[in-house]
Amino acid sequence: MKVLLVFSTIVVVAFSEQLFVGDQVLRVTATDEEQIALLRELGERVELQVDFWRDPTKPGRPADLRVPFPSLQAVKIFLESHGISYSIMIEDVQQLLDEEKETMMLSRRMERSANTFSFDSYHTLDEIYSWMDTLVADHPNLVSKIQIGESYEKRPLYVLKFSTGGSGRPAIWLDTGIHSREWVTQATGVWTANKLAEDYGHDPTVTSLLDTLDIFFEIVTNPDGYAFTHSSNRLWRKTRSINAGSSCIGVDPNRNWDAGFGDSGSSSNPCSETYHGPYAHSESEVKSIVDFILGHGNVKALISIHSYSQMLMFPYGYKRTPAPDYEELNELAKNAVNDLAAVYGTEYTYGSIADTIYLAAGTTVDWAYENGVKYSYTFELRDTGRYGFLLPSSQIIPTAEETWPALLDIMVHVQQHPY
Amino acid sequence: MTELPPTHSQATRAAALAAAYIRYRHGSPGRGLVLRAVHRARRQDIDGVGHKYHLELVLEDIFGKDSTVNCTAEVLYHLGNKISAPDVQFTIEGELKNTDEADNICYNRIKSLKKELEAENIPDSFGNVSPEMEPIRVLAWVASGYVVWQNSTENTKYQLAQIKHVKQVKRSDEYLEFDYTILLHENVSQEIIPWQMTVLWHPQHGVEVTQNSPQPKHALD
Numbered sequence: 001m002k003v004l005l006v007f008s009t010i011v012v013v014a015f016s017e018q019l020f021v022g023d024q025v026l027r028v029t030a031t032d033e034e035q036i037a038l039l040r041e042l043g044e045r046v047e048l049q050v051d052f053w054r055d056p057t058k059p060g061r062p063a064d065l066r067v068p069f070p071s072l073q074a075v076k077i078f079l080e081s082h083g084i085s086y087s088i089m090i091e092d093v094q095q096l097l098d099e100e101k102e103t104m105m106l107s108r109r110m111e112r113s114a115n116t117f118s119f120d121s122y123h124t125l126d127e128i129y130s131w132m133d134t135l136v137a138d139h140p141n142l143v144s145k146i147q148i149g150e151s152y153e154k155r156p157l158y159v160l161k162f163s164t165g166g167s168g169r170p171a172i173w174l175d176t177g178i179h180s181r182e183w184v185t186q187a188t189g190v191w192t193a194n195k196l197a198e199d200y201g202h203d204p205t206v207t208s209l210l211d212t213l214d215i216f217f218e219i220v221t222n223p224d225g226y227a228f229t230h231s232s233n234r235l236w237r238k239t240r241s242i243n244a245g246s247s248c249i250g251v252d253p254n255r256n257w258d259a260g261f262g263d264s265g266s267s268s269n270p271c272s273e274t275y276h277g278p279y280a281h282s283e284s285e286v287k288s289i290v291d292f293i294l295g296h297g298n299v300k301a302l303i304s305i306h307s308y309s310q311m312l313m314f315p316y317g318y319k320r321t322p323a324p325d326y327e328e329l330n331e332l333a334k335n336a337v338n339d340l341a342a343v344y345g346t347e348y349t350y351g352s353i354a355d356t357i358y359l360a361a362g363t364t365v366d367w368a369y370e371n372g373v374k375y376s377y378t379f380e381l382r383d384t385g386r387y388g389f390l391l392p393s394s395q396i397i398p399t400a401e402e403t404w405p406a407l408l409d410i411m412v413h414v415q416q417h418p419y
Numbered sequence: 420m421t422e423l424p425p426t427h428s429q430a431t432r433a434a435a436l437a438a439a440y441i442r443y444r445h446g447s448p449g450r451g452l453v454l455r456a457v458h459r460a461r462r463q464d465i466d467g468v469g470h471k472y473h474l475e476l477v478l479e480d481i482f483g484k485d486s487t488v489n490c491t492a493e494v495l496y497h498l499g500n501k502i503s504a505p506d507v508q509f510t511i512e513g514e515l516k517n518t519d520e521a522d523n524i525c526y527n528r529i530k531s532l533k534k535e536l537e538a539e540n541i542p543d544s545f546g547n548v549s550p551e552m553e554p555i556r557v558l559a560w561v562a563s564g565y566v567v568w569q570n571s572t573e574n575t576k577y578q579l580a581q582i583k584h585v586k587q588v589k590r591s592d593e594y595l596e597f598d599y600t601i602l603l604h605e606n607v608s609q610e611i612i613p614w615q616m617t618v619l620w621h622p623q624h625g626v627e628v629t630q631n632s633p634q635p636k637h638a639l640d
Contacts, residue, residue, distance in 0.1 A: 122544075235602065392545070393546060
């Protein structure tokens with residue numbers, strides 16, 4: 001922005017504490033040589049202290065004048081009485097200066113690189129959103145941020161896109177934090193996104209992966225819920241949508257998908273933690289993902305990350321019938337879980353959702369599977385109940401580190417088995 | 420008798436219940452037994468009675484990370500679920516580590532407090548538990564084993580999610596008494612259920628829950 005460039009000089013002055021309160025910048029366009037002469041004359045009237053940011057040169061070319069507040073009336077009368085047209089480009093120079101200073105301080109904060117973020121602590125929504133921008137700034141040729149929609153309370157739903165180019169490449173979808181109280185998942189999401197960005201170009205597996213596929217990563221899939229766990233109730237799970245005719249709030253976003261929607265394994269009671277919602281995809285947090293994945297048309301894998309229980313599961317949740325790809329999904333889960341255990345000895349169980357944990361209807365993973373995404377998995381990260389949702393932050397990085405090889409196993413398998 | 424995969428939800432729920440019961444029967448602020456693995460699970464349907472699970476489990480003590488203990492357990496869920504608590508029988512292989520010293524240290528420390536102990540949100544939102552509160556937390560966890568046992572069915576799996584509030588109750592005898600409000604997380608319904616329990620403890624007499632009742636959900640805020 002030109003204004004920014006012009007500002008660089010003024011900023012120096014500002015820092016020596018000269019104030020420009022109420023000063024305005026007028027854009028003036030002289031229509032003939034006579035008007036040009038008049039403007040030059042205006043500039044020579046010392047008592048007015050008019051400061052040309054852009055000199056009057058030729059008729060038809062705009063000139064920019066900074067006019068100190070005390071001179072404003074006099075200058076405007078002068079211009080009007082001579083029929084010289086002008087517009088107010090900057091209403092209050094000081095205000096703009098203040099905003100600019102703030103932006104600079106913000107970018108200075110952002111300029112600290114993405115990998116010096118404290119991955120070993122839990123962060124607020126604002127901190128995570130801010131960090132995402134830093135990640136994009138640090139890896140502009142790999143990572144970009146997309147907004148796929150808005151939450152119920154109108155928070156943006158952001159997805160990080162990892163791509164080295166191509167057009168509509170096969171893609172992997174990752175999400176964390178769909179249930180807001182599962183804090184280790186959003187934290188693992190941040191660590192993992194950073195890891196993907198850092199390893200590209202250095203680690204052969206990740207490099208090969210991202211040279212072939214795109215990854216779409218939604219780290220805070222339920223931002224309203226997440227904000228609520230910080231402000232009010234640490235154990236909040238659902239969205240924060242208002243339910244008509246009930247004082248209870250929220251829908252379980254992992255029962256709101258159109259796969260066995262409303263079947264047993266979900267509740268029709270708005271007060272329940274597994275309330276499926278009034279209809280499938282009623283929640284904007286869910287609909288946004290549905291629209292994105294269907295619109296993309298080439299998503300080959302979906303991994304939805306939850307906590308806790310230490311499990312790696314695949315469809316179905318809404319019925320006990322084995323999925324057609326059961327053998328392959330089960331075998332891959334077994335390998336992934338073994339590689340996970342190899343890091344710190346953490347033991348995971350694996351299998352279909354219905355067998356391993358419970359019947360759950362309307363889940364993300366079942367919807368994806370029934371919409372052409374063969375490799376649909378859900379993780380339940382640490383622990384098995386000792387701390388449960390309140391996992392100490394000292395376990396964030398170990399959790400992320402051990403989950404990483406399991407994620408890679410799945411992603412590499414997807415890369416090697418195109419369909 | 421049906422053989423179940425040890426990772427099957429029916430097996431893991433019965434195992435969680437058995438572990439909760441064993442934790443209650445053998446636990447103390449110095450010993451917290453937790454389920455480590457299920458090695459074998461079989462289910463027996465007994466006509467007119469209920470479902471009986473035969474389990475081979477591995478437990479570990481949170482205070483002795485690598486010391487595991489094998490045990491077998493039988494869990495009988497009565498027909499008509501809600502009528503009575505499931506029956507649990509168990510056998511622990513070998514000896515459990517003696518915790519007299521740890522228990523006595525903890526007991527004396529609390530006894531010597533000038534004012535009755537009171538605290539809330541253990542762990543806090545970030546999973547932190549202060550060292551002074553750790554035994555209070557283990558005690559709650561042990562005692563919650565009783566509440567879990569009394570309220571479990573084949574379709575539930577309870578865990579202690581958080582201690583919302585704990586207040587020590589003054590006593591004239593040698594027992595320590597605590598009034599807890601805990602949050603139980605029920606894994607199948609995903610509900611968070613506030614529960615009040617009154618817990619008595621003495622190193623020589625073990626842990627006892629003398630009173631307990633579910634609290635209304637809005638008791639949370």
